[in-house]
Amino acid sequence: MEVVPLSDAIGAEIRGLDLTQPLDEGTVVAVRQAWNDHIVLVFRDQDLDLESHNRFAEYFGEVGKHMRPKSIRNESAELGPNVMLVSNIRENGKPIGSLPDGEMMFHSDTPYRENPDKYTTLYAMEIPSTGGNTIFGNCYLAAETLSEDVKQKLAGRKAVHVFEYGAVTKSGKFDRDNGRWWAQPVFRKHPETGRTALYVSELMTEEIEGLPEDESREILELLFEHQSQQKFLHEHVWRPGDLVIWDNRCSIHARTDFPETERRKLRRLTIVDENPVMMGEPPGLEVAAQ
Numbered sequence: 001m002e003v004v005p006l007s008d009a010i011g012a013e014i015r016g017l018d019l020t021q022p023l024d025e026g027t028v029v030a031v032r033q034a035w036n037d038h039i040v041l042v043f044r045d046q047d048l049d050l051e052s053h054n055r056f057a058e059y060f061g062e063v064g065k066h067m068r069p070k071s072i073r074n075e076s077a078e079l080g081p082n083v084m085l086v087s088n089i090r091e092n093g094k095p096i097g098s099l100p101d102g103e104m105m106f107h108s109d110t111p112y113r114e115n116p117d118k119y120t121t122l123y124a125m126e127i128p129s130t131g132g133n134t135i136f137g138n139c140y141l142a143a144e145t146l147s148e149d150v151k152q153k154l155a156g157r158k159a160v161h162v163f164e165y166g167a168v169t170k171s172g173k174f175d176r177d178n179g180r181w182w183a184q185p186v187f188r189k190h191p192e193t194g195r196t197a198l199y200v201s202e203l204m205t206e207e208i209e210g211l212p213e214d215e216s217r218e219i220l221e222l223l224f225e226h227q228s229q230q231k232f233l234h235e236h237v238w239r240p241g242d243l244v245i246w247d248n249r250c251s252i253h254a255r256t257d258f259p260e261t262e263r264r265k266l267r268r269l270t271i272v273d274e275n276p277v278m279m280g281e282p283p284g285l286e287v288a289a290q
């Protein structure tokens with residue numbers, strides 16, 4: 001197995017593995033190490049049926065269940081509760097999967113739950129001729145490079161992450177009584193690497209708890225701009241047969257637009273976090289204060 005970095009900031013391609021075959025223990029350890037080092041891993045030219053995809057995912061923990069309305073009776077539902085199809089394909093006018101169309105802002109997966117999924121694995125089956133790329137951002141680097149002022153201000157604070165990001169009141173604030181949300185540490189400690197990541201995102205994060213509304217909005221805008229700087233990013237251009245896996249505890253991702261007339265279909269499995277979310281220290285702050 002060979003680990004080939006894809007950018008200075010984030011991502012590596014893993015070469016030399018055929019994921020239709022079981023992996024030995026040493027290889028799983030090496031993949032886990034590469035994952036901790038690079039946050040996002042890309043395996044190209046894989047021929048993964050659901051069984052192989054599932055076996056790979058289970059090396060890294062328990063596969064998460066995906067909530068979907070009982071009324072949905074389509075290809076996605078037939079695959080069982082662990083699978084989310086990410087697809088714009090429609091049958092009888094209804095999408096067969098989730099998150100169907102167009103661009104998506106930066107986010108991590110499921111931060112609005114008390115126990116967000118630690119990993120996401122996404123396997124490409126059908127990919128449009130252009131666009132629909134996934135841009136990944138390194139949230140350790142984002143945390144480390146914040147100004148001392150901002151680190152001080154946000155130390156020990158939590159931010160509110162909302163699932164129904166469209167579900168806001170007329171005032172523009174999210175509705176705490178309706179919808180799913182959870183307050184998570186702004187600085188999150190990664191249990192395996194011990195490093196601290198900035199754990200907010202433009203799509204999901206609505207406010208910093210304990211700050212006046214204006215100040216909260218202002219500082220969030222600053223964080224969103226900061227974390228999406230090119231120097232922290234890598235853009236993945238999908239090919240059918242790609243398996244891309246990422247760590248939601250220390251990264252964000254966004255999707256670029258793609259033509260609605262073309263088909264896009266990927267199979268997603270997530271991995272449950274066996275650890276609770278941990279508050280982290282703003283990186284570098286203690287040293288600077290001494």
Ligand SMILES: [Fe+2]
Nearest residue numbers: 107108109253
């Ligand atoms: Fe996502």
